[in-house]
Amino acid sequence: MAIFNTILNWVVPPASLVMLAFAWPTLCFINACEWVYNSIYSENMEDKVVIITGASSGIGEQIAYEYAKRRANIVLVARSENRLRVISENARRIGANHITIIAADVVKEEDCRRFVNETIKFYGRVDHLVNAASLGHTFYFEEVTDTSGFPHLMGINFWGNVYPTYVALPYLHHSNGRIIVNASVDNWLPLPRMSLYAAAKAALVNFYETLRFEVKDDVGITIATHGWIGSEITGGKFMLEGAAEMQWKEEREVHVTGGPAEDYARLIVSGACRGDSYVKFPSWYDIFLLYRVFAPNILNWTLRILLSTHGSRRTSLVGTGRPLLDYSGRPLLEGTSPSKFVASPTHFAQFSPQQVK
Template sequence: MVDLLNSVMNLVAPPATMVVMAFSWPLLCFISFSERLYNSYFATEDMEDKVVVITGASSAIGEQIAYEYAKRGANLVLVARREQRLRVVSNKARIIGANHVIIIAADVIKEDDCRRFITQAVNYYGRVDHLVNTVSLGHTFYFDEVSDTTVFPHLLDINFWGNVYPTYVALPYLQKTNGRIVVNASVENWLPLPRMSLYSAAKAALVNFYETLRFELNEEVGITIATHGWIGSEMSRGKFMLEEGAEMQWKEEREVSANGGPIEEFAKMIVAGACRGDAYVKFPNWYDVFLLYRVFTPNVLRWTFKLLLSSEGSRRSSLVGVGPAMPVDESSSEMKLMLEGGTPRVTGSPPHYTASPPRYTASPPHYTASPPRYTASPPHYAASPPRYTASPPRFNIQELQ
């Protein structure tokens, strides 16, 4: 009976849904517009003297969000690993209009660091009203070409745990103020894009985590999920960010040419949506069209990506090397690892290798000489080893006791 019901629903539900959406779409758009208009003029949160904690605030989307909150007169807590860069952002935020700014150098994938900067914020200001998680790390490599899997845990830690740990620590304080959590996600959480497998998986997990948390909190704490398509970032502008003492370094070759939108506009939309209490902020909105294709005609997306990939010709390896940090030229045009800020995007035609991807010019380093050995032959018995003249001794119960 259940199988028969599912078979009928498989035939009826998709076309029926499309018909209902076609007739109800104008009404739904009108309701959404009216709600947005009301919230914009009558329900927008006043951020004057409110306390906003922003992770990944040293660059890209996190930096721009800090400036948008500064324009609204908020008190800012800027968190990132690059303290010197945070000082620059802090000074500019004060000039723009922030009442007060404190900076804290911390690593958001470490729970102890998260407890430290949330505790410092509460001790200094006495409260937390908004927590904005913007830390993200993108990649562009084909999964079957990866030669070193040590990068995998770091990618997942940054994109998932780097957003969950601050939320876990700050949640009790946000519940006291009926505050809000803002998370920077990406359209890749539901739109599969080639060369973004681990990034897409982490973002999908992140969005589902916050969707579930929204129900669990029952509006005690608001949650705004921001998703974006192609946007500009420090990485796409050719800047290389490598922390001193970083445990990994890799070079990337971009094979898809695209132009990124301005992150300033996206940051403005995020802050405005968070203050209105919006559940979602999407940039741009038309990306939702792909969601319909994925639900009702998934093969269209698959064929499209196959066509795009075939037009790019043969694939080249993207992940060249992973290992201890090495000196690099920051002015190089080759794309490299972005440790903080927004998701990397491409602004122009990507560089290509004229030949096969670079490899080690010689064998990996070995000992300069043979490992130390005995200077002489190991000592031997001058004669045959002693043997027991009788049966070997045996333990008895008393000896064991």
Template sequence: MPTAQLMLLMLAWIVGLEQEDKIVISETRTNQSMDLVGSILNFVVPPASMVMLAFAWPTLSFIHALEWFFKTLNRDNMENKVVLITGASSAIGEQLAYEYARRKANLVLVARREHRLWGISDNARLLGAKHVLVMAADVVKEEECRRFIYDTINYFGHLHHLVNTASLGHNFYLEEATDPSVFPHMMDINFWGNVYPTYVALPFLRQTRGRILVNASMESWLPMPKMSLFAAAKAAVINFYETLRLEVRDEVGITIATHGWVGDDINRRNFMLEEGTEIHWKEERDQVATSGGHVEELAKLMVAGACRGDAYVKRPSWHDVFLLYRAFAPDVLNWTFRLLLSDHGAKPTAPRSQPIEAAGSPPRRAIAFSPASPPPPQQIAK
């Protein structure tokens, strides 16, 4: 190779090394600048935001009051509208059915426990419901959700409100669980039991510019001991619907109800055996009770909020203050809970929660809501 070509190659190699060094130096300086900016923002933004929020709070409260008044004057008239309620055999689902019945809506009641739905349907008709359909289905199965949504559309022709209330609670420390096979069932019922009906019903709700009413919980952002799986599932539910709210914009309304413990079946900490026999647990609920209120009052607030078009229904509303502590002073909130729950929330030295089999049933492995046999065809309460 001629000397001139060799010199050119060496020169090009040296220039390339210099360019690489410059790029590395530039990236390093950029990263350092970004780190510096991030550190400054971490120090400045939180206190500045608190000051801005303090000044903006009165104005925002006034705007929200005007919005509430305007929405109240223009709330939905549910007479002859079609409302589908999942988990309708539970206490909150039952009371929601009665509230919609008082507004003369047409109801579709969906639950696994069909025998309970018939009594609820009779009461709903007495309260003013025009037509009531009863359907046995499992909301954790997409094909069954598709069936009861399509049956509703085939019968009524449209759907205005989808009310998701199916929930499964628990009251045990994670380490107390002797059979972790129940864990997926908790997520199935509390999360996928909301996603599947919503996914199938969404196109029909768009047609009527309808609304989804969701039964969530304050435990999604204010975790309590012995509720780890339930709190995680409800947090997933709220984030799912908040994201969906951005996707559907104003075409479908979404109302999320967050509340404390109420007089609901979920409080009794019920589980199911493989063959469907109900069991209970020895230990009564021993943690500090939260102020959720009576289920009838909560149902009234939820339906009123949904008809008004509220984004959230909160009971009690003063729980909102804990969001600020969770975001800006989490240690204060944690210390407070440790003091309040010092006697109740301490981890036991030995498992205390043992399942009690239903009377007269042979020993069987306890799981949560095992899959049921295929539901019967659609039935109509006349």
């Protein structure tokens, strides 16, 4: 068996690459035809019901506007009710058929059960569940002096997707609905300062890839992965995607390039309505996955060169040399642990769902 595996180790990778090279033009043609067909017969979202978690900011907010353009019934979920009111009014002006806002914490199963049950009680169905709640970080793991925020960060990025899915899945089966997942290229592309975030996203992607086989064709699953997403690209500022009020900003030493959240949200909703299994923004990141599998050392060397620290860690390409701000906008005092950003969730009262016509 050892000799057999040794032979396969040498034969299978190059043979697979050769086969892929010859099959690539045909696969591209088939994918293009499938894309055109699905675009023509894209799902009509008018009067259908969409639940969007993490809808109070960033990507979740922009996704809400995209569904509003399609005249869907939208349920906005986040912890900040005041912010949801503003977004619901914007979505109503854009064209949303009906909007409901519910203050809830996706890390708590009972809250997830509450907003799903309220949705079913009012609308009678769920067609799309968009898991957009996410929380990033930009600290080196060994710099952390207080680990109390770790469970919450992992909770938002993983359990904050699993719990809503678990509660909504029976209703999605009934409507042959779809789950949309906001993941990240960090789930397989290693980048410094994102260790916990990357680990949570990797777990998230693997969970939904497995769930895809379990639900078969009864419930569709669209996994969206993105590279850098910024809504304050100019002036060297960069805003990480956020979950409700749990977001923070930092000023970069360099200008960060990347597509805006609006474009990413547009691709997500269009892909979900076409029934796409994956949405990638930008798609050229995939080439790094090929290196990750077949030439990991080359990828590691390349990333080490591109992300070299040039002395101080806090002036690296993905680091910061400026004072950090917490999610309320207050400067973080010198010497305070970066983990304080996610130390404890903000508590909220149990609000009743607000209906907006």
